Each structure stands twice: as structure tokens, then as C-alpha cells.
Amino acid sequence: xxxxxxxxxxxxxxxxxxxxxxxxxxxxxxxxxxxxxxxxxxxxxxxxxxxxxxxxxxxxxxxxxxxxxxxxxxxxxxxxxxxxxxxxxxxxxxxxxxxxxxxxxxxxxxxxxxxxxxxxxxxxxxxxxxxxxxxxxxxxxxxxxxxxxxxxxxxxxxxxxxxxxxxxxxxxxxxxxxxxxxxxxxxxxxxxxxxxxxxxxxxxxxxxxxxxxxxxxxxxxxxxxxxxxxxxxxxxxxxxxxxxxxxxxxxxxxxxxxxxxxxxxxxxxxxxxxxxxxxxxxxxxxxxxxxxxxxxxxxxxxxxxxxxxxxxxxxxxxxxxxxxxxxxxxxxxxxxxxxxxxxxxxxxxxxxxxxxxxxxxxxxxxxxxxxxxxxxxxxxxxxxxxxxxxxxxxxxxxxxxxxxxxxxxxxxxxxxxxxxxxxxxxxxxxxxxxxxxxxxxxxxxxxxxxxxxxxxxxxxxxxxxxxxxxxxxxxxxxxxxxxxxxxxxxxxxxxxxxxxxxxxxxxxxx
RNA sequence: GGGCGCGUAGCUCAAUGGUAGAGCAGUGGCCUUUUAAGCCAUUGGUUGAAGGUUCGAGUCCUUCCGCGCUCACCA
Numbered sequence: 001x002x003x004x005x006x007x008x009x010x011x012x013x014x015x016x017x018x019x020x021x022x023x024x025x026x027x028x029x030x031x032x033x034x035x036x037x038x039x040x041x042x043x044x045x046x047x048x049x050x051x052x053x054x055x056x057x058x059x060x061x062x063x064x065x066x067x068x069x070x071x072x073x074x075x076x077x078x079x080x081x082x083x084x085x086x087x088x089x090x091x092x093x094x095x096x097x098x099x100x101x102x103x104x105x106x107x108x109x110x111x112x113x114x115x116x117x118x119x120x121x122x123x124x125x126x127x128x129x130x131x132x133x134x135x136x137x138x139x140x141x142x143x144x145x146x147x148x149x150x151x152x153x154x155x156x157x158x159x160x161x162x163x164x165x166x167x168x169x170x171x172x173x174x175x176x177x178x179x180x181x182x183x184x185x186x187x188x189x190x191x192x193x194x195x196x197x198x199x200x201x202x203x204x205x206x207x208x209x210x211x212x213x214x215x216x217x218x219x220x221x222x223x224x225x226x227x228x229x230x231x232x233x234x235x236x237x238x239x240x241x242x243x244x245x246x247x248x249x250x251x252x253x254x255x256x257x258x259x260x261x262x263x264x265x266x267x268x269x270x271x272x273x274x275x276x277x278x279x280x281x282x283x284x285x286x287x288x289x290x291x292x293x294x295x296x297x298x299x300x301x302x303x304x305x306x307x308x309x310x311x312x313x314x315x316x317x318x319x320x321x322x323x324x325x326x327x328x329x330x331x332x333x334x335x336x337x338x339x340x341x342x343x344x345x346x347x348x349x350x351x352x353x354x355x356x357x358x359x360x361x362x363x364x365x366x367x368x369x370x371x372x373x374x375x376x377x378x379x380x381x382x383x384x385x386x387x388x389x390x391x392x393x394x395x396x397x398x399x400x401x402x403x404x405x406x407x408x409x410x411x412x413x414x415x416x417x418x419x420x421x422x423x424x425x426x427x428x429x430x431x432x433x434x435x436x437x438x439x440x441x442x443x444x445x446x447x448x449x450x451x452x453x454x455x456x457x458x459x460x461x462x463x464x465x466x467x468x469x470x471x472x473x474x475x476x477x478x479x480x481x482x483x484x485x486x487x488x489x490x491x492x493x494x495x496x497x498x499x500x501x502x503x504x505x506x507x508x509x510x
Numbered sequence: 511g512g513g514c515g516c517g518u519a520g521c522u523c524a525a526u527g528g529u530a531g532a533g534c535a536g537u538g539g540c541c542u543u544u545u546a547a548g549c550c551a552u553u554g555g556u557u558g559a560a561g562g563u564u565c566g567a568g569u570c571c572u573u574c575c576g577c578g579c580u581c582a583c584c585a
Contacts, residue, residue, distance in 0.1 A: 010554065011520055011536060073548090074541035093542065111535080125543045147521050148535050150546045165521065169577045181521095224585050270584050271511095365582090377585055401585040419585095429585085495578095506576065 012143050018108045019141045025104075029141035035116055037062040040081070040088035044129045047121040059121040063088060063131055064139060066180070067113050069150070072106050075099070078130075081115060089130035090117050096134045105136065112142030112180075146181050172503050191310055192487045192499055196263060198309035199283050199483070202302050208259040208285055213248035215241060215265065219462050222246030222404070225268040228278075241267035245284045246404065246478065250433060251468045253288050253476055261285035263483065274495040275425060278504050281483040290477035291432040292416045296393050299420055299428060299479065300329055303391070303486070310490050318423045318489050321389050329391040329420065334380070337394055342383035346376055346398075350413075373401030388421035397431075403443040404478075405431035420481070423489060428481035435476065437469040 008016065019029040038046065043061040050056035065081030065088070072078075075094035080087050094102045096119070109115065117136040124130050147165035164182060165171055171178040171185075178185050200210065218237065220227040222244030230239050245262045252260045263283045272278060287295065307314050307325045314326035339345050342362075349355035352372040359366050359375060364382065366375065376398050384394060395418035396408060405415035417431035434440050444461045487499040497503035 009520065014536065069545075071544050071547050072541090073544060076542040076544080078544045078547080080545080089545075091543075095542075124545095126545075128543095128545075130543090145520055145535065150534070167517090167521090167577080169517095170521095172577095226584085268584075271582085273584090274579090276584065373585070397585080403585090417585095 008143075011145050015110055015141065015143045015145075018110070019143070022108055022138065022141070027138065029138055031137070031139060034064055034139055035062045035118070036064045039063075039085035040065060040083050041085040043088060043121050043131065044086075047123075047129050051123070060119070061121055061131060062116060062118040063090075064114065064116045066142075067109060067111050067115060070109075070111060075102065077102065077105060081117070089124070089128050090133050090136075091119075091122075091124060091130045092117075092133045092136065096132060097136065101136070109138065110142060110145070111148065112144075112146045114139040114142075147177055148181070168497075169505070172497055172505055175502055188487075188491045188493070188499060189501060191491050192483075194310045195306055195483060195487050195490060198306040199263060199302070201309070202305050203259075203261045203283075203285060206259070206298075208261045208287075209257055211249070211252060211257075211260050211262055212264065213242075213245050213252075213262060215267075217242050217248075219460050219464075221460060221462050221465070223266075223268075224401075226270055228267050228269045243268055244480065245282065246286075246480070247462055247465045249284055249286045250473060250476070250478065251465065253286055254468045254471050254473050258288040258474070259285070272504065274497075275485065275488075277484065277496050277500055280496070280500075282480055283483055284478065284480040286433065286476050286478045288474040288476045291475070292395070292418055292430055292477050295430045295432075295477040295479050296329070296331070296395075296418060299393075299430065299481075300391075303420075303427075306486065307490065316489060316492075318492055319494055321423060323390060323422055323489070325391060327391075329393050330388075331393050331395065332384075334376070334384075334394050334396050337384050338376070338379055341387060342379050344379060346379075371400050373398035377401060385421060385426065386424045389424055391420065391422045393418045393420055400446065402431065403447045404434055404440075406434045406436075425485065427485055427489075428479060430477065430479040433473075433476045433478045435469060435473040437466055437473075440469055441466055 022029045037043075038061045040063060043059065043063060046059045046061070050059060063081065063083070065083035067079055068082045068087065069080040070077060077090075077092040079090045079092065081090060092102060092105055097105075115136055116139050117131055117133045119131045119133040119135070122130060122132050147170070165178060171182075179189075203210065216230070216232075216239045218239060220240040220243050222242075223246070225243040227240040227243050230241065231237070232239055243266055245264065245266075249260050249262060261283060262285075263281065265279050266282050267279050268276075269278065270276065287298070290298075304314055304325045307316060314324065316323050316325065335346055344355075344358055344362075346355065349358055349372075352370065352375060355372055355375045356366045356368070356370070359379065364378070366378075370378070380394065388394070395416075396414050397405070397417040397419075399405075399407065399413050399415045402415045402417050405417040408414040408416055415431060415434075417429070419426055420428040420430075434443065441461075444466075448461065484496050484499050488494070488496060491499060493499055
């Protein structure tokens with residue numbers, strides 16, 4: 001690896017020289033203290049409020065922000081600065097600041113610099129509310145030019161972006177630059193924050209207690225996924241980054257809480273694609289004395305509530321599809337859905353061999369080692385999932401892929417589990433939780449047999465979880481949902497990386 | 511991991527195997543109500559990396575790196 005010394009480009013050298021020249025003039029390019037009286041939008045609103053009031057005094061303001069555009073015109077400079085609230089135009093005139101100051105601004109200030117400017121708010125001849133600057137100061141000199149974007153505001157008020165940063169690799173690796181110039185990217189993460197807040201409000205309002213459970217776990221579980229492995233030096237112990245919260249949250253029901261939830265990060269050491277990131281955010285809740293029917297109804301309410309909070313409505317457009325969240329979700333029994341869409345009645349194929357044969361008859365590639373449940377899941381992915389554009393619950397899943405779910409009464413091969421879908425992808429997963437410790441131990445053993453010892457997805461036996469359950473666990477319904485995917489729906493993004501601030505990319509020496 | 515595609519200036523993109531270019535940004539000028547400001551001039555490149563074919567490679571071949579789409583995988 002080469003040394004980490006940054007090789008400055010000519011553009012950067014220019015700006016370093018500008019910073020040096022400012023210092024020579026006794027101007028600190030990175031001062032400690034800042035004055036600010038208004039945000040850009042507050043100044044504009046204050047002006048608008050008093051504009052038609054003849055007797056009102058002019059609005060004096062000290063504003064701060066980053067220079068996003070500059071139009072020098074001889075003895076006058078127009079510039080836009082951008083702060084957290086928006087943009088406002090600066091009007092800097094030799095008459096107001098003096099020729100020396102104007103020249104200083106024109107020669108040493110660049111796009112991307114943070115500045116402070118004071119003056120009176122007014123409206124220019126063309127009607128734009130602006131700050132007539134009589135004093136300004138640099139707050140932070142930018143050395144690297146932002147990957148320049150020029151915005152054109154049409155007469156309809158539409159913003160047309162010219163030559164912005166669009167290369168996805170650079171956008172993700174240098175998210176700070178992406179955010180700095182692409183306002184709509186900043187908006188994505190405001191929506192994301194709104195989704196988290198709405199989820200918390202929803203759960204809190206219904207008496208669910210927000211808790212935090214271990215991320216570093218001696219035994220991973222609650223899902224079938226490969227974990228990340230790490231090591232505690234002093235304890236000389238292997239630890240896993242959690243793949244789900246489930247087993248810890250249900251221990252809390254044993255402890256006496258009736259309703260708990262957690263929003264946090266899961267880690268799965270698996271493939272990366274447009275709906276999978278190695279770390280992702282989940283919400284899980286466990287609800288004592290509820291079953292999966294109750295959980296379905298709560299899910300409908302929850303997603304509708306989040307939509308209302310985040311978008312103001314109950315209809316969303318996702319990748320060209322209108323999705324209606326105002327109504328109850330479609331309920332499709334898994335078996336019926338497969339008969340209808342795959343023309344396969346799974347009851348006629350009670351074992352993996354016969355089902356695999358039926359699938360091969362449909363020209364499907366079939367993993368010869370796959371257990372029956374996994375084959376059924378393949379059928380769902382192939383025939384059912386892509387058709388579920390409107391919100392839908394697929395319910396009653398095969399027992400052998402659901403070791404933590406309770407049997408359907410009178411049906412030992414099926415469990416009370418559902419998955420929620422919309423826009424053609426899986427959004428959530430829930431079941432009536434298994435709370436019989438003897439049955440649970442049996443299920444763990446079955447899972448152990450379903451996978452070979454080397455298989456990293458093999459379900460490890462969690463003895464402590466069984467011990468907890470033996471103390472008595474109330475009947476309960478549990479639920480998990482990907483917050484990233486939910487955010488994708490509300491931001492109309494097809495790639496999970498668009499809704500993760502710093503998505504994982506392969507390391508690169510650059 | 512497989513298939514397909516992409517990688518050229520700070521950004522967005524051109525360039526039949528034949529002198530690497532444009533717009534924006536930058537730099538130097540002109541310009542006191544502009545807003546993709548305008549006008550004149552001008553700097554800027556190890557064409558992702560390394561090999562190879564060729565008189566000659568951004569272009570063709572091989573390998574590698576990275577990204578995208580897709581398939582597989584992911585209860």
C-alpha cells in the first residue's frame with residue numbers, strides 16, 4: 001500500500017494558496033466563533049411578513065452557509081449560500097462593502113466555502129429575496145471543489161440539475177459529497193428519520209417498551225443466516241454479531257414485560273445486492289397474549305400510520321406502481337396462493353422428493369439437498385412474491401423452515417406464520433411464537449439435522465433460551481420488518497444503498 | 511460465484527485502430543440587479559492497473575481492481 005499522503009490536484013493547490021493568502025492578511029480561514037441571527041428561511045419569512053407593512057423596519061440579518069453559486073459582475077457579486085434550511089441569495093456590492101472587500105470575495109472565496117454575511121434583507125429587481133451584504137467573513141475554506149452541480153430553476157419553480165455527481169460508486173464512497181450537492185439525497189434521510197420516529201411513536205402509543213439487547217452474542221439465532229464472527233481478547237471468547245433480536249426479546253416476555261420492541265442493526269454475512277446490505281435495520285416486537293392474526297392487524301395499522309406521518313397520505317407510488325395502504329391487506333393462504341399461481345398443491349407432495357419432482361416438471365432448477373420447506377419458499381419467490389404489488393399477507397408456512405413458530409392447531413406440518421409483501425418484495429415476517437419449551441427443543445434438534453455440521457446456517461442450540469422458556473413464556477405474537485426496505489418504499493428507491501447513508505462497498509485503495 | 515455492461519480532466523460526457531476533445535468548474539481579463547448570468551482568452555490527462563497484438567491502442571486480446579444490471583445465494 002502506498003503512503004496515505006494525499007496528492008493535491010491543481011484545483012486544490014489553488015485553494016490552499018487562497019487560504020494562505022487570507023492568513024497573510026490576518027484572516028483566519030477557519031475561525032472558532034460564528035454569528036448567526038436567522039436561518040436562510042427564517043430571514044426570508046421575516047422579510048415576507050413585514051414586506052407590505054409600510055412602517056416596518058427593515059429586517060437585519062446575519063446568515064451563514066456554504067457558497068453554492070457565484071455570479072460576479074464587475075463591482076457586484078451575486079452568490080447563493082445554502083444552510084440547513086435552504087438557500088438565499090447574497091447581493092454583495094462595492095458600494096456596500098467597499099472595493100477591497102469585494103475584490104477579496106471575488107479572488108479568495110470559492111464554491112463550497114462556508115461564510116457568514118450580514119446586512120439587510122430586500123428584494124432584487126427580479127424579485128428574489130436576498131441579503132444586501134455589508135459585512136462578510138469566511139467561516140471555513142473548502143480545499144477540494146465539490147463535484148459541481150448547477151441548478152436551474154425554471155419559471156415553474158422546477159429545479160433542473162445540470163451535470164451533478166451521478167456515479168453511484170463515488171456517491172456512496174463519498175456520501176458527504178453526494179449529500180452536499182444533491183439536496184434530494186438529504187431528503188431521503190429525512191424521510192428515513194421520519195420512518196424511525198413514526199415506528200417508535202406507534203409502538204410507544206400502544207404500550208410497547210423500547211429495549212436494547214446484545215449485538216455481540218455468544219450464540220446467534222432467530223433467523224437462518226450466516227453471522228459475522230468476532231473475538232473478545234480478554235475473555236478469549238468467540239462472539240457473533242446478531243442476525244436477529246428475536247431470542248433476546250422473547251426472554252423479556254419471560255421476565256414479565258408484556259410488550260417489547262427494538263429498532264436496531266442486524267448483521268448477516270451473506271450476499272450483497274439491491275435489497276441486501278451486510279448490516280441493516282430491523283424493527284422487531286413481541287406482544288404477549290396476541291397471535292399472528294392480531295399481529296397482522298397491527299402491521300396494517302403500523303404501516304398505514306408510518307405512511308401518513310411520512311408522506312401525509314396512504315397511497316404511495318413505488319417504481320411506477322400505485323400502492324394503496326388505506327385498505328386492509330390482501331390475505332392469501334400460502335397453500336391456496338401456490339395452487340392459484342404455481343398450480344401446485346403442496347398437500348399432494350408431503351415430502352421433499354415428490355415436491356422437487358413436481359418442480360422439475362415445471363422446468364425449475366431444484367437444489368437436490370433442499371428440505372421441503374425450502375422448496376416451498378422457492379415456489380413462493382418464483383410464482384407468488386413478484387405478483388404481490390398491493391399489500392398482502394401470505395400466511396400458514398411450512399413448519400420445517402419456521403423453527404420458532406407455533407403449529408397450526410391440528411396440522412403438524414404448518415405453522416402460524418405470515419410474511420407481508422408489497423411492491424413485489426418481502427417486507428416483514430411474523431408468527432404466533434412457539435412457547436412450549438419441550439417442542440422448542442425438538443425443533444432445534446430438527447433444524448440441526450436439516451443442515452450439515454459445516455453449514456453456517458445451521459441453527460445452533462440455544463440452551464439459555466430454552467431455560468428461559470422453561471420458566472414459562474406467555475403466548476405471544478412476534479414481528480420483524482426491515483426498516484431499510486420500508487424506507488425504500490416511501491422514497492421510491494429500488495436499491496437499498498440509496499437509503500443507507502454509508503452502504504458497504506468493497507475496500508479500495510485510492 | 512456465473513453472465514452482460516461500464517471505468518477518459520474536479521463533475522457530466524465525446525473521440526472508424528491514426529495528433530485525446532467539449533460543456534461546466536478553475537485561471538487571467540471586461541462587466542453595479544444576476545440567477546445554468548454573459549463576452550474574450552486560457553490551464554488542466556499515467557484514458558482504473560499491468561501485460562500483449564500492431565508501424566501505431568482510449569479503441570483489439572489476457573489478467574487484475576472497482577462499480578452497475580442480472581442469475582445463483584439469502585426461511
